[in-house]
Amino acid sequence: MNNKIDKEIKDRIQQWLGAEYDNDTVAKVQNLVDSNEETELIDAFYKELAFGTGGLRGVMGVGSNRINKYTIGKATQGLANYLKSQFPDQEVKVAVGYDCRxxxxxxxxxxxxxxxxxxxHVYLFKELRPTPMLSFAVRHFGCQGGVMLTASHNPKEYNGYKAYWNDGGQLVAPHDKNVIDEVNAIRSVTAIKFERxxxxxxxxxxxxxxxYIEETKKLSIHPEAVSAQKDLKIIFSPIHGTGIIVPKMLSAWGFTNVQVVEEQMTPDGNFPTVVYPNPEEEEAMTMAKQKGQKLDADVVMATDPDADRVGLAVKNRKGEIQLLNGNQIGSLLIYYVLSSKKAKGELRDSDFIVKTIVTSNLMTDIGSSFGVKHYDTLTGFKFIGEVMTKLEEKENYLVGGEESYGFLVGDLVRDKDAVNACAFIAEMAAYFKTQGKTVFEVLLELYENYGFYQEKLISLTKKGKAGAEEIKQMMADLRANPPQSLGGIKVKEIRDYSTSVAHVLADGTKTSIDLPKSDVLQFITDDGDVISARPSGTEPKIKFYCSVKEDLASRDAYEQVLAKLEDKVKRIMADIVKD
Known part of the structure; x- marks a missing residue:
């Protein structure tokens, strides 16, 4: 075996060549050794898979850092041990679901x-279903936990494991770390019970x-608008995933003119028509967008493989089908829910909305204008779910979202729910249409009333052990030598979530950040721009977020202000993103 591979990795490799592993696994590992596949061996064995913002996620294959029967089995045995220790005097129930991968x-x-x-006792879905239905099942069947097999929007070579607690939300502290301790305590795969x-x-x-559909439909705010606009032109694609249930949901709500992208309706883990099955990527929505343009659709939507994220495109002022980003979609949903409930006299003092720290402050501005409190969380919808559970029976969750296309209206589940979001986006479009407005026109109204927010995300992919070390070094360099200005604008404040300290540079004032520690840096400029840097918890990436704002005097100035903001974002990103 190559001398460049350190002893810890060699020990793991030798363990996987042992008799406790099946012949097929041993043969695959031995082939990597015999072929001197140094990089693959290092990446597959340099660590154990660990829970990130989305649970376990990794490339499928043999090795301790890969998704396979043993890493999944070990995680499940550890979770089973922990659940039994936490609920010792009752029959422990769990729900298990899986997607199209x-x-x-x-x-x-x-x-x-x-x-x-x-x-x-296991409630096992007979067929593939969306992630939010797993969350719903945990709550519906009174389970103590649950597991969803999915890698969400990652490339086709990935799979993953989302673990849930009894509230229907993904594991958060202290349970996530405690489960990892239980998993790490398993020293041999012989300790895993595989016999059903x-x-x-x-x-x-x-x-x-x-x-699930009936309970979701009860959340509808304007069913009369759906009745009035039941023939709203809707184009939908599940991008080969579990979102195939969305047309059924839309039909149940009363929409009669839903057309699908036939080429993408068959579940397929190879995702043959897209490069990445992620509605955040413009390419993934190309076919849906083209069909929407051809048929002059009011709404074009597409969900990711496990149907917890949704992309949206609508007609702009020129009649073209234009993609919206996650910040815009979330802001529109929040505005729709809050304005509708206010008009109906249903807003209460206990109502609240939630977003993540890298999501647009436009959502906060909208909530404040309606007198509705808001909460910020770390990145990952599991933290939004955690807030919902903590405040249950004290306050009333209405709607929340994150820039990465994850949204939830109502508290039926404890995870982002693209099936729910598709229904509400369609209802929102129908309601605005009854008022003689398009969704895009309402977005421009928001910009006129609250300011024109422009955001951009840049992700740098750094694969394997070397990539992980490079990302770690990039964050260390930003902390050691933080930028004093970005895009020619002075940095006013630095927020380091790893130390929970916000530092105002002018006077040296330091205040604490009331959130769990996380490897995130934020830079706030004199103009109020927010620039964030964070390693992804689910992919081998480091992500840079930028949010800038400018007044929009009138919608006729939209193109001019957009160009100005895009130029500003470009200058800022050039100063902080060093590949």
């Missing part, structure tokens, strides 16, 4: 096997869809 169904059944072998106990497994069939 290659191996998701097999891994879902493997998770059910391990749970049942440990005496837990069929008496402990209940299959969840398509009848469950009706319950």
């Amino acid at each position: 290659n191996n998701s169904q097999q891994l879902g059944h493997l998770v059910a096997d391990v749970f049942s072998a440990n005496g837990l 106990d069929h008496t402990k497994i209940t299959l969840v069939d398509e009848d469950f869809d009706t319950r």
Whole structure:
């Protein structure tokens, strides 16, 4: 074995060549060794998979840092051990779901096997379903936990494992770290119980869809607008994923003119028509957008493989189908919900909205204008779910979202829900249309009333062990030598979430940040621009976010102000993004 591979990695490789692993796994590892695949061996064995903002996520293959039957089995055994320790005097129940990805169904059944072998009662989805339905199932069946097999919007070579607690939200502190401790305590795969106990497994069939759809429909704010605009032209694509349930949801709400992108309706883990199955990427929505343009659609929507993110395109002032970003979609949903509830006299003092720290402050401005309090969380919808659970029965969650295309209206689940969001986007468009407005025109109204916010995200991909070390060094360099100005504008404040300290540079004032510690840096300029840097918790990327703002005197000045803001963002990003 190559001498460049350190002892810790060699020890892990030797362990995976042991008799406790199946012949196929051993043969694949041995082939990597015999072929001297140094980079692959290092990347596959240099660490154990760990929970990030979205649980376990990684490339499928053999190795301790890969998604396979043993890493998934080990995670499930650790979770089973922890659940049994936390709920010792009751039958522990868990829900298990899976999406369209290659191996998701097999891994879902493997998770059910391990749970049942440990005496837990499993509600196993009979077929692939969206992630939010797993969250709904945990709450509906009174489970203590749950697991969803998905890598969300990652490339096709990935898969993943989202673990849920009894509130229907993904694991947060202290449970996430405690589960990892339980997982790490498993020293041999012989400690993993793989033999299924069929008496402990209940299959969840398509009848469950009706319950989920009916409960979601109860959240509708303006059913009369849907009735009036039932023929609203809607184009939808699930991008080969579990969003195939969305047309059924839209039909149940009363929409009769939903047309799908047929080429993308068949679930397929190879995602043959897109480069990345991520509606954040313009390319992924190309086919839906083209069909929308051809048919003069009012709304064009597409969901990611596990249907917890949704992309949206609408007609702009020129009649062209224009993509909106996650900040714009979330702001529109918040405005729709709050303005509608105010008009109905349904806003309460206990109402609140939630967003993440890298999401547009336009959402905050909208909430404040309606007298509705807001909460900021770390990046990851699990933190929004955590706020919802903490404030349950004290305050009333209305709507929340994050710039990465994840939204939730109402508190039916504890995760972002693209199926829910698609229904509300369609209802929102119908309601605005009854008022003689397009969705894009309402967006311009928001800019006129609250300021024209322009955001941009730049992601740098750094794969493998070397990439992880490079990302770590980039963050260290930013902390050691923080920019004093960005885009020619002086930096006023630096917020370091790893130390929970906000530092005002002019007078040296330091205040504490009331959020859990996280590897995030934010720079606030004299103009109020917000620039953030953070390593992704789910992908081998470091992400840079920029949000700038300018007054919009009238919608006729939209193009001019947009060009000005885009130039400003470009200058700022050139100063901070060093690839």
